Amino acid sequence: MTDHRTRVLREDELRAASTLFRAALHIKPAPDEEWDRTRHAYQPGRTLGVFDDALIGTARSTDSDLTVPGGAPVRSAAVTGVGVRADRTRRGVLTELMRAQFEDFAERGVIAANLWASEGPIYGRFGYGVATHGRSSTVNRRQAVLRPDVPPGGEVELIDVDAARTVLAESYARISRRSGMMARPDHWWNYFDGALRRGDDPVTIAVHHGRHGVDGFVVYRVGRTAGGPGVLTVEDLHYDDTAAFAGIWRYLLSVDLVDEISLVYRPLDEPVDLLFTDPRACRVTGGGDETWLRLLDVPAALAARRWAGEPLVIEVMDPVLEHNTGRYLLSQDGAVRTDEPSAVRLGVDALAMAYLGGWRPSALARAGRLWFAQPATARVADQLFAAHAAPWCGTFF
Numbered sequence: 001m002t003d004h005r006t007r008v009l010r011e012d013e014l015r016a017a018s019t020l021f022r023a024a025l026h027i028k029p030a031p032d033e034e035w036d037r038t039r040h041a042y043q044p045g046r047t048l049g050v051f052d053d054a055l056i057g058t059a060r061s062t063d064s065d066l067t068v069p070g071g072a073p074v075r076s077a078a079v080t081g082v083g084v085r086a087d088r089t090r091r092g093v094l095t096e097l098m099r100a101q102f103e104d105f106a107e108r109g110v111i112a113a114n115l116w117a118s119e120g121p122i123y124g125r126f127g128y129g130v131a132t133h134g135r136s137s138t139v140n141r142r143q144a145v146l147r148p149d150v151p152p153g154g155e156v157e158l159i160d161v162d163a164a165r166t167v168l169a170e171s172y173a174r175i176s177r178r179s180g181m182m183a184r185p186d187h188w189w190n191y192f193d194g195a196l197r198r199g200d201d202p203v204t205i206a207v208h209h210g211r212h213g214v215d216g217f218v219v220y221r222v223g224r225t226a227g228g229p230g231v232l233t234v235e236d237l238h239y240d241d242t243a244a245f246a247g248i249w250r251y252l253l254s255v256d257l258v259d260e261i262s263l264v265y266r267p268l269d270e271p272v273d274l275l276f277t278d279p280r281a282c283r284v285t286g287g288g289d290e291t292w293l294r295l296l297d298v299p300a301a302l303a304a305r306r307w308a309g310e311p312l313v314i315e316v317m318d319p320v321l322e323h324n325t326g327r328y329l330l331s332q333d334g335a336v337r338t339d340e341p342s343a344v345r346l347g348v349d350a351l352a353m354a355y356l357g358g359w360r361p362s363a364l365a366r367a368g369r370l371w372f373a374q375p376a377t378a379r380v381a382d383q384l385f386a387a388h389a390a391p392w393c394g395t396f397f
């Protein structure tokens with residue numbers, strides 16, 4: 001790309017970046033009132049712009065931590081707001097933004113970046129891979145009768161929008177995280193607070209009280225089209241344990257004037273259907289890739305997660321960030337660079353797909369995304385990369 005300048009945007013340029021991004025997604029510019037809230041979601045110094053005679057492309061990020069198998073938090077960046085002006089696409093603007101962002105991340109010591117992709121073909125070429133998945137489903141409220149062995153759960157209480165940010169932030173910080181979940185920084189809660197106050201349907205926030213305080217919460221809206229069913233759409237739902245999960249579901253099933261409960265991009269292994277005497281009260285309606293992951297510092301990322309079973313040498317290829325290319329010995333003792341011959345060869349995008357346990361290496365091999373020196377290696381590799389629960393992010397940004 002030539003005749004372009006790329007730099008960090010000043011605070012007075014952020015609204016133009018927001019307008020550009022929204023236009024790229026075919027959304028109207030944010031009205032003043034919305035922008036007054038949204039601007040607090042922008043972490044200072046983290047929005048990039050590409051210019052010719054005007055701003056033509058933008059991308060931004062926020063500091064976060066990503067939970068990896070074994071439970072360790074890994075320093076990460078949540079990437080969003082990526083857009084290129086429609087009359088300047090396919091001439092390398094995104095490629096330049098990705099380059100500049102990776103450079104910035106390296107300076108900040110960021111180990112991994114994640115994002116929600118608007119389209120599937122965009123980010124693989126930059127080394128991102130699908131690392132978490134979500135499943136959407138609909139619960140028929142009238143058909144959904146809880147089984148007698150579902151725990152009673154605790155008290156559920158409604159709180160108002162003004163209290164939500166503080167109460168939910170404290171609760172989210174305490175609940176246990178599965179792989180793929182991220183810390184929600186202040187800038188994210190600013191975004192959340194703005195989102196709560198948008199939309200035509202009123203938002204309801206319910207918290208679950210466990211033995212040690214609020215240990216779960218659900219945020220939802222109920223909408224009804226003329227003559228259609230009342231649909232309760234869950235926008236955010238987190239819980240620490242079985243009692244909170246059951247307590248929140250008891251509450252959701254008790255909400256009047258609701259025919260269906262719509263769940264969007266929940267964990268693949270969340271057993272909602274098993275709560276009901278008729279498991280078909282919960283019907284899968286869709287789902288797919290949730291977050292895409294880029295391992296920016298492969299040695300640090302490999303060292304941060306837990307490995308189980310027999311040791312193995314993998315060879316990673318990273319044509320974009322060459323310093324990651326090399327061989328690594330993975331074992332219960334950790335991960336280190338090695339000169340030993342490798343048993344598994346894979347690109348950095350495929351490594352991101354296996355890293356949180358969302359894809360087994362043998363499945364990646366079947367699709368030609370990973371190569372085993374010997375077929376027998378598949379079992380060892382699958383065991384090494386396995387995670388306890390299906391990885392899931394559960395935070396939209």
Ligand SMILES: CC(=O)SCCNC(=O)CCNC(=O)[C@H](O)C(C)(C)COP(=O)(O)OP(=O)(O)OC[C@H]1O[C@@H](n2cnc3c(N)ncnc32)[C@H](O)[C@@H]1OP(=O)(O)O
Binds near residue numbers: 080092
């Ligand atoms: C995390 C988020 O914010 S997700 C939101 C992403 N933004 C959007 O979807 C908004 C609408 N789209 C856009 O703004 C732009 O089209 C972008 C950002 C997706 C791509 O920007 P561009 O400047 O056109 O990308 P760039 O020219 O650098 O493309 C690099 C390569 O990716 C390919 N590519 C880029 N976007 C797409 C796409 N949507 N579908 C298929 N291929 C694509 C290009 O063809 C090019 O391939 P090549 O190197 O083989 O020629």
